[in-house]
Amino acid sequence: MFAFTRGANRLVRECRTREKLFYLRSWRYVWPETRKCLSTSGTKLSDSKDNPGDSPYRSHDDNPVRRTFNILSDDLKGYFGVNGKSRISDPEESKNTEEKKPQGPNGAEKIWPSFCDVLVIGGGAVGSSVAYHIKERALKGLNVVVVEEDSTYKRASTVLSVGGIRQQFSVPENIQLSLYGMDFLRRSPELLAVEGMDPPDVQFNPSGYLTLASEAGVEQLRENFQIQIEMGAKVDFMSAQQLKRRFPWLNTDGVEAGVIGLENEGWFDPWNFLFSLRRKAVSLGTEYVNGKVTGLEYHSLDDMITEVTGESVLKNLNSAEITLPDGGKRNIRFSICVVAAGAWSGEVGRLVGIGDGAGIIGVPIPVEPRKRYVYCVHAPDGPGLDSPxxxxxxGTYFRREGLGGLYLCGQSPTEEHEPAIDNLDVDHEFFESNVWPTIANRVPSFEKLKLQxxxxxxxxxxxxxxNGIIGLHPIFTNMFIATGFSGHGIQQAAGVGRAVMESILHGEYQSINLERFGFERVLTNEPLYEQNIV
Known part of the structure; x- marks a missing residue:
């Protein structure tokens, strides 16, 4: 934690607008202010109001300021040891302690977590990865709470995805994130193992991706391929003739070339991955709360004066209102907030006015839900085990699902044909008119498929x-953002979780430099596009 403080003093955020230049020396001042806000927040979180007697939770009575300093002290001991001994407790002692904790609904402790060091909004793959990486590195030094509205994950983007992972990007950072993600998947039986339980099995299928290009797109495909090779990806560039020889079932009409992943690509079971991440995070001490963040409280940092206005524009979040499934409301105070709410992250930002008003605060988190369909079809004569x-x-895709002649397929609609998001109903006409004709043209045996x-x-x-938005918000100086991955979140979750952990604990990226993914590019209107990538 002290490494974070030292590194934070070096962190200078430079945010450019059309007319002005602000220098935001964020964390030099934020950490003392954050400690102060724990005891002087604008709304008193009283037991009578925030923790009614009929709730399965009760308040914690410890003083949050004393506890914060105790945590910092413990964390220092944990990293450097005291008298040559590690702070990590005996496993049997930890096990006995955990067994004594009273359990409430959904496995939550009966003691309501009225304050924490890091509050993660969103318990999908990205949010759970953030929690896991923080707890795995900080041990007991930081208290992490994850708020997830959909505890069953029925509508979660993670479990409704097709679970693909690839190196085939044009932005180097995305390639690096996926390479780490693949390494994480490969080591998941070890990394996500929990004592007394079966090791996780994410059911990875290493069949790779095959990205095809027409004559119009072949040069961009070649450029992407060169970037991928330079970044260490294991891919191969193949002409149409080479593709036909390797995949006799493939119709290469209109195809000039393709790039296929030789290693570190394929697909896996998203549900098993998410469940294993969450289970491990919980075993390390993360608390999951079933509820929705419906309010965020903040205060201004009065000692942060900008050069332009002579007034403070910076703010610090200090408390979240959580609405529980039964309609009850509770509050959690925190030092750091991570917005990993997926498709609803823009909505979280609006709780504190991000997107309203003028200047930097008027720029919203540009993330919104978009509905995508996945179709499962049966084609007994379709491509076999060699099918990538x-x-x-x-942009239409398909992949094999198991060994019984089943395939998953889909296509992203054009901007003018984006479906409504008020429900998760499936448009089967879209399959008939867009998806099926494409895959039947590419694989003739799909002409006789049946929609299952x-x-x-x-x-x-x-x-x-x-592309993903990762890093500190320039106004809310203790709000980290990790969202906007536009369909790539499941494969980048591991790398993003590690990156957020590094930013919090060390004040800078140490493994993959993701500064280009920061919110600043939105302010300066400098988009970071992928080229010829779905």
Missing amino acids: LLIDPN SSWAGYYDYNTFDQ
Whole structure:
């Protein structure tokens, strides 16, 4: 934690607008202010109001300021040891302690977590990865609470995805994130193991991706391939003739070339991955709260004066209102907030006025839900075990699902044909008119397929440039953002979780430099587009 403080003093955020230049020396002042806000927040979180007697939870009586300093002290001991001994407790002692904790609904402790060090909004793959990486590195030094509205994950983007992971991007940072993600998946039986339980099995299928390009897109495909090779990706560039020889079932009409992943690509079971991440995070001490964040409280940092206005524009979040499934409301105070609410992250930002008013605060988190369909079809004569996840030049994809002649397929609609998001109903006409004709043209045996089932899920769609937004918000100086991955979140979750952990504990990225993914690019209107990538 002290490494974070030292590194934070070096962190200078430079946010450019059209007319003015602000220098935000964020964390030099935020950490003392954050400690202060724990005891002087604008709304008193009294037991009578925030923790009524009929709730299964009760308040914690410790003083949050004393506790914060105790945590910092413990954390220092944990990293450097005291008298040559590690702060990590005996496993049997930890086990006995955990067994004594009273349990409430959904496995939550009966003691309501009225304050924490890090509050993560969103318990999907990205939010759970953030929690896991923080707890795995900080041990007991930081108290992490994750708020997730959909505790069953029925509507979660993670579990409704097709679970693909690839290296085939044009932005180097995305390639690096997926390479780490693949390494994380490979080591997941070890990394996500929990004592007394079966090791996780994410059911990874290493069949790779095959990205096809027409004559119009072949040069961009070649440029992407060169970037991928330079970043250490294991991919191969193949002409149409080479593709036909390797995949006799493939119709290469209109195809000039393709790139196929040789290693570190394929697909896995999103539900098993998410469940294993969450289970491990909980075993490390993370608390999950079933509820929705419906309010955020903040105060201004009066000692932060800008050069332009002579007044403070910076703010510090200090408390979240949580609405529980039964309609009751509770509050959690915190030092740091991580917005990993996926498709609803823009909505979280609006709780504190992000997107309202003028200047920087008037720029919204440009993330909104977009509905995408996944269709499961049966084609007994379709491609066999050598079938990769194939992406047609028009963006339609398919991949094998198991060994019984089943395939998953889909296509992103054009901007003018975006479906409504008020429900998760599936448009089967879209399959008949768009998806089926494309895959039947590419694989003739798909002409006789039968639609077996279908579902829809939400993308956390970044309307600005369809790439993730990661890092501190320039106004709310203890709000980290990790959202907007536009369909790539499941494969980048591990890398994003590690990156957020590094930013919080060390004040800077140490593994992959993701500064280009910061919110600043939205302010300066400098989009970071992927080229020829779905």
